[in-house]
Amino acid sequence: MWSKTATGLFPGLLLTVSILLNLFYLLPWAQDTKLLTGLLFGFVAWGGIMSWCYSLKNAWQSLRVLFPLLILSALLNFWMMS
C-alpha cells in the first residue's frame, strides 16, 4: 500500500502539474481565469490519479501508464515553450 501511495503522490503530482502546464499553454483564456481553473482542476486530477493508483493490483501497473503519459505531456510542454 505504501508503494501505491508513493506512486500516486509523486509521479501523480508530476503528471498533474505537467498536464496543467499543457492546459495553460493551450487554453486561450485570461491568466486569472487559467490560474483558478488550474487550481480546481489540479487537485481533482491529482486525487483522481491517486485513487486510480490504489485501484490497481500494484504500483508497477500504475507506473507503466503514468510514465509514458508524463513523457508525452512534458514533451508537449517543451515544444510549446520553445
Add this chain to the structure above:
Amino acid sequence: MTMSGSKNQTLKSLIDAHGWLGVIISVALFIVFWAGSIIMFMPELHRWAETPAHPVDPAANDLPMATVVDNVLEQYPLNTEEHLTIVRANAQRPYHIFYIDLLGTAGTTTEVGTESPVTHPQDSVAELRIDPKTGDIVGDLHQFNLPDFLFRLHYDLRLPGGVYLVGLVTLFFLVLIFTGISIHAPKLFRHFFLYRPARTRNKLLDMHNIIGVMSLPFSLMFALTGLIFNLSLVFQIAIALALYQGDIGTLLEDAGYPVIEEAVAGEPMDMSAAWQTISDLETEYDTRFSLMRFHNYGDQNGILEVYWQDETQFIQGQEWYFRLSDGQAISENVRGNNVMRQGLEVVAALHFGTFAGFELRFLYFVLGMGVAGMIVVGNLMWLDKRKKQATTGTHRFISGMTLGGCMGTVVATSVIFLAERILPLDWVDRGEWIGRLFATSLSFYVIACCLSPQPRQMIRYGLFSSGVLALLTIIAGWVLYGSTQLPLWQDGYRAVIGVDLGLLAYAVLAFWVARVLSPRGIQGLAQNAPSAT
C-alpha cells in the same frame, strides 16, 4: 483474468485502500472536522468567551476612532513604516481589534496583563481588544483563546508545518471520497435507505454509508476548498517556476494580489484631516469600513487599505486602496476585478458557510459532526475486520491510538471550554494555557485508551466525562458571571446563553449515547432490533 475477476480485483484493491487510508488519517481528519464544526459558531464563541468578563454598553455612543487610535498609540508606539490594522467592532464582536507593528526597542510599554514595562523586539506586534465606547484596552487579543485555538486546530493542528500536513490529510480525504464513491456507486440508490441493525458489522457499514452518501456534496466541497487553502502552494511553485520564470510579483498581480506600496516621504501628516477624509469616503461609498490597514501612518505618503462587505452580492468582499492625503483611490476593488480573487472569495464563502446566515452554519455543523462520526464508525469497522489477523498487543495499540485520538479530542475540547470559563483573567499566558490543557488532556486520553483492556468502552467514558465537563462549564459561567449573563441577553448578546444551551444539549446527547453504548444498552438494542433483511 476474466472481466468479472478483474472487476473483483479492482473492488478489493479499492476497499483495502479505503480502509487503510481511513485508519491512517482518521485522528487528524477527525480533529479537522470536529474543530471545524465547532468553529462554525466562531462569532458566538467569541461573544460567549469575552463579553461576560468585559461587557460593552450597547446604548453608549462609540468614541471617535481618531481619539481611540491616539490613546492606544500613546501606550503602544507604532513603527510608522510598518502597518496599523484596525478591525472595527460590530454586532459579531463588540470590541475594536488593533494589530500594531511596534517601534522596536524605543517602545517600552506596559504589556496587558503584566505590571512592569517591557521592551518589544523590532518585529513584534501588539494585538489588542479595545472597548469602542470608552477607548480602554480591555485585554490582549489572545486572552480568551478558545475560538482562535479551535480555528487553528482546524487548519494546522497547532503543529509546525501543520498547514501542509492538514493539506495532505485533506488530499487523502479526497481520495477516500473518490474510492468510497467507486466502491458504493452500484448500490448508491438501491441501498440509500438500507439500515440493518441486527448485526453489528452491517449496522456499522450501513451507518457509514448513509452518512457518507448524505454528506457527499458537502464533503466533496470541503475537501476541494480545504485543499485550495492548505496545499495550493504546490501548484503555485510549479506555475511560478514554469510559466513566470520565478517572477512572483507578476504572478501575484495576475492572481489579484497587487503589491501597493509607497516610500515614506518623511513629512508628517495631520491625521485629524486624514480621519475626516476616511469619514468622507465612507459617506461617498455609503458603507462602514469593517477593516482599515494603514501603511505609513502619520506620513504624507500614507495609504489606507480598506475592506467592507457588500451584503447585496454573493461575493461580498470589497477591498480598496486610498491615498490618505487626498482620499484618491489608488486601486479599485482588487477582489472584484480578478477571476482568481473572485473564485477564492466563493471558495471561502462555501467553506465557511458565510452566505446564508445562522441556519446554514448550523447545517454545516450537523453535517461536519456527521462526517466526524462517520470517521469513528469507519475506524471501528476496520478494527473489527483486523481483529483476527492482528496480534492482541498491536490491535490494542491501534485501537488505543485511533479511538483514543478521536475521543481524546472530544474530552480535551470539553476541558478547554471549562478552562476558558474558570482560568483567572489576569493570568499571564492565559491564552497559551488553552493549548497546553488541550494537548495534555488529549495525550492522557490516548495513553489511557492504549492501556485499557477495552478501548471501545473508553468511547463511552469519554462521552460521559465530556458531558460532565460541559455541565460544569455552564455552572462555572453562572457562578462567575451570573449577574452579567441576563443583562447581556437583554442587550442582544444572546450568544452567551445560546452557547450555554448548546453545551447543555451536547451534555444530554453525550449521556444518552454513552448509555446506549453501555453493554446493557447494546444488549437492549439487539433484542429490540427487527430481524435482518
